[in-house]
Amino acid sequence: MKGYKIFQTILSALVLVSCLLIIYECLSIYLPAAAEGKHDHIYSAEIVAQHFTRIQIPVIACVLLSIAGIVTAPFYAGGKKNATLPDAENMADLYLSKMPADSGKDSPEWNVVRKETAWRRKLTTIGVLIGAVCICWSLYFIIDPDRFESLDFDQVTGSLLLCIIPPVCLALVSAAVLSYKSRDSWARQLEAMKIICKNNKEKDTAPKDTALKDTAALRSRRIFIARTVLLAAAVVMLLLGNANGGRFDVLAKAIAICSECIGLG
């Protein structure tokens, strides 16, 4: 088993090295040409073949080792189910969602939970607000393109990314703080919620079952109505789209090579 872990580590390193080499070779084709001010005739089948021949040994080794690893994995990993690591935060969240709404809230265990969740909510709100700022900031530029220095598509994208990166970094920091704060809390939350859930289970469960059935029936009825309305709307929209020529727009676009999709621009 120790040998298999070493194999996994080597394979990981090989995958990373292969990816980095491919990216490096790609950039080594593009950057010198871009420095010379060339906008086309940068790539050719010969140049690509020449560059990628240089890295073929690690890449082929990576592919072969990966195939060998996939084939032999069940013999070392213990059968088909390669279970993920237990995610304690998920468990705590799940218990939170299953918590009864009307009982156990005055207990000392729940006070601990309340404090922990208050922190998490605050940080989540900050993250969402930063995300909203990120979107609004992008829209601010998109709505009035004169705010861009140039209308060249590449420059527009670059400017947009520059605008979005700071709030995205802030959002990631907020996510990291959220993760750090909830790192130690999950065990306490889980214990508290287990106690509360156990206490509630000991009470009379029969009315709860009836209520559960009623709620489920009501929910399924609502879902049925929503489905019917949406399906009807979809059919009407398809007919309208067929009538106004939208279908032929799709056909016209799809039968031609999409230069944006394949990176021609």
Added chain:
Amino acid sequence: MNVKLHALIPSKRRFVQLYTALLYNANLTGFAQGTIYQGPTKNVCVPGLNCYSCPGAVGACPLGALQNALSSSVSRFPYYMLGTLLLFGTLLGRVICGFMCPVGLIQELVHKIPTPKIPKSPITRTLSLLKYVILVVFVIAIPLHYAARDIPLPGFCKFICPAGTSEGAIGLLSHPRNSNLFNMLAILFTRKFIILVLFIGFSVFMFRPFCRFICPLGAIYSFFNRISVFGVRVDLSKCTHCSRCVRECHMDVKEVGDRECIQCASCMDVCAAHAISFKAGRWTIMDPYKGLSEKAADVKDAAANIVKRSADGQISLAAGEISSTKINPDLSADPSSGQKDQ
């Protein structure tokens, strides 16, 4: 069959994924000729993310077609694409992501490479909201904005989409007939190619990173996940809230069937309470334990009957003769031993 050898056989879901990928790219002559299909089926969108510039593609990409429709929305309201997405979403929801998406299949196959994996965490869960930002900015805002200036610009296809690079660009460029296309490649292709390599690299260490963090099509279908006709359902009367389904799931789900659930039904096998099944409306399509619960109850009743009758002196347990009660020996097996490969 040996359990370990059995693990090498693809699951039913994998067969569906492979079949769907082949169906989307059924124009195999396109790969040989280096051309794309131009037949009438291309006015219909396929449900999953599959580039329409792939030489094999026989249908349109829903995301590319949506951006194109939004680009021309000044002159024509995009009823057709909205109707298509509404239909796919209401019928299938994210079942499409789990069963019918070639990009998801590629990521899952790459993820099989045995390396240490990055598990899901609150950070990945927060990052899963990024796909909604990409949906709003790249799929809706940029095409709409440039539509007003009469410039068709599919933002997602142009700047991000790895399906376009892997299927469209590499599919076309690998044919000698299209060598002239090489001359036109520049910064855009370089960027997109690097994005593709990064996604493949991440897929080795993370489960479906593109679907979890980036894919706007998954973001659209996630709105329909709770109401879609097809999908995984939890029988709340059986559920014990052990949360094993959530812990075993590789996606950033909080509960089965929420916006992040790709309805792959892997949780069916791990549910000890047999509360999870795959349904289409009211009809059950996949339930590995269907009938086993009833059979187990029958066995329990039969055993109780035997105990009662032995107490009454009607039969002798010591002699081991039970003449009036027939018990199928298979029924006494542990229900969990009847797990089926899905």
